[in-house]
Amino acid sequence: MEHMISLFVRSIFVDNMIFAFFLGMCSYLAVSKNVKTAFGLGVAVTFVLLVTVPVDYALQTYVLGPGAIVTGVDLTFLAFILFIAVIAGMVQLVEMIVERFSPSLYASLGIFLPLIAVNCAIMGASLFMQQRVTMEPTNAQFIGGFGDAIAYALGSGIGWLLAIVGLAAIREKMAYTDVPKPLQGLGITFITVGLMALAFMCFSGLNI
Amino acid sequence: MSKLFSNENKAAFTNPLSMDNPVTVQVLGICSALAVTSQLKPAIVMGLSVTVITAFSNVIISLLRKTIPNRIRIIVQLVVVAALVTIVSQLLKAYVYDVSVQLSVYVGLIITNCILMGRLEAFAMQNGPWPSFLDGIGNGLGYAAILVIVGFVRELLGFGTLLGYNVIPQFLYDAGYKNNGMMVMPAMSLIIVGCVIWAHRSINKEKK
Numbered sequence: 001m002e003h004m005i006s007l008f009v010r011s012i013f014v015d016n017m018i019f020a021f022f023l024g025m026c027s028y029l030a031v032s033k034n035v036k037t038a039f040g041l042g043v044a045v046t047f048v049l050l051v052t053v054p055v056d057y058a059l060q061t062y063v064l065g066p067g068a069i070v071t072g073v074d075l076t077f078l079a080f081i082l083f084i085a086v087i088a089g090m091v092q093l094v095e096m097i098v099e100r101f102s103p104s105l106y107a108s109l110g111i112f113l114p115l116i117a118v119n120c121a122i123m124g125a126s127l128f129m130q131q132r133v134t135m136e137p138t139n140a141q142f143i144g145g146f147g148d149a150i151a152y153a154l155g156s157g158i159g160w161l162l163a164i165v166g167l168a169a170i171r172e173k174m175a176y177t178d179v180p181k182p183l184q185g186l187g188i189t190f191i192t193v194g195l196m197a198l199a200f201m202c203f204s205g206l207n208i
Numbered sequence: 209m210s211k212l213f214s215n216e217n218k219a220a221f222t223n224p225l226s227m228d229n230p231v232t233v234q235v236l237g238i239c240s241a242l243a244v245t246s247q248l249k250p251a252i253v254m255g256l257s258v259t260v261i262t263a264f265s266n267v268i269i270s271l272l273r274k275t276i277p278n279r280i281r282i283i284v285q286l287v288v289v290a291a292l293v294t295i296v297s298q299l300l301k302a303y304v305y306d307v308s309v310q311l312s313v314y315v316g317l318i319i320t321n322c323i324l325m326g327r328l329e330a331f332a333m334q335n336g337p338w339p340s341f342l343d344g345i346g347n348g349l350g351y352a353a354i355l356v357i358v359g360f361v362r363e364l365l366g367f368g369t370l371l372g373y374n375v376i377p378q379f380l381y382d383a384g385y386k387n388n389g390m391m392v393m394p395a396m397s398l399i400i401v402g403c404v405i406w407a408h409r410s411i412n413k414e415k416k
Contacts, residue, residue, distance in 0.1 A: 022240075123241075
């Protein structure tokens with residue numbers, strides 16, 4: 001239990017998907033123009049993470065891992081194809097749910113909803129999970145069961161949500177500032193994210 | 209022969225190098241561009257891997273474009289890309305193991321690199337194999353160019369080395385020069401890419 005809480009907090013602040021690993025940058029930069037849409041996308045990403053990481057954990061443990069099906073057979077090289085198939089399926093599901101229950105959110109997310117399938121944060125979380133399964137159990141990043149996998153997925157999703165809502169709020173204010181012409185739009189956004197990442201670095205010494 | 213290198217084909221190859229650069233203009237493939245560039249060597253390996261994968265997945269999808277049913281094209285594209293990435297990842301593990309450890313999950317994340325999906329959707333689905341191949345190479349190299357620039361700046365200022373060789377002369381260190389540890393931090397790559405975009409936009413505007 002203690003380890004799960006530690007994993008959860010670490011993946012929000014220390015191993016933040018955006019600021020430490022730059023995962024999910026494309027949609028992060030494109031959908032962060034207003035807070036409401038950003039929040040919607042953040043929730044969608046968190047939900048997809050919450051479903052895919054435990055499913056991929058099960059696949060890794062019971063199908064792919066060394067000796068999981070037949071002793072002495074290591075199928076980990078198939079991970080890319082299997083993980084991406086799970087993710088694509090889950091995104092389809094989320095798309096259908098959002099379209100049914102919140103058509104306005106569906107319209108404002110537009111193309112970026114199906115693009116969650118190719119959001120690196122989702123694939124990245126599964127691949128990091130695969131890496132963390134093989135770590136020493138004493139390591140703070142170790143994932144050793146479904147509980148850990150869920151805590152990690154939830155933490156990563158909330159970290160991503162926090163980052164995109166923060167950036168959207170800053171960009172809403174920034175619309176009124178006088179930025180040099182060639183730096184406008186993308187350039188200044190990058191530099192803003194850089195400064196936010198610097199701020200998040202102060203969490204890196206956090207030991208829980 | 210002249211048909212193979214017609215103006216249109218040449219444009220497919222040269223446009224993405226600067227005018228239509230995938231990273232600075234189209235804003236694709238940011239995640240890996242930021243994460244792998246703390247040193248020059250992984251940046252080069254990553255750039256080449258993406259170039260090869262983009263070129264060949266473009267060719268394969270372009271050959272299949274008339275037989276793929278429109279509804280399931282995303283899945284087909286993902287599977288083709290995932291298969292190519294698996295091959296490249298195994299090759300990297302076999303021949304440049306240290307770099308593949310350094311790149312860690314980012315090799316797998318080439319699957320979700322937006323450059324690939326973007327080019328497949330926007331170019332390979334409408335064009336023949338040969339222009340698609342050139343387009344893939346061009347976009348891959350445009351991406352690699354940005355990676356190399358960022359990797360160059362970060363390794364030079366952060367470690368005082370290039371490709372692992374010392375390039376800052378000793379007397380500068382004796383005179384009080386210090387390596388800038390900040391450059392090694394992930395946050396700085398965002399700010400450097402922001403500056404590259406700034407420079408790129410101001411130059412391109414002058415041309416017009």
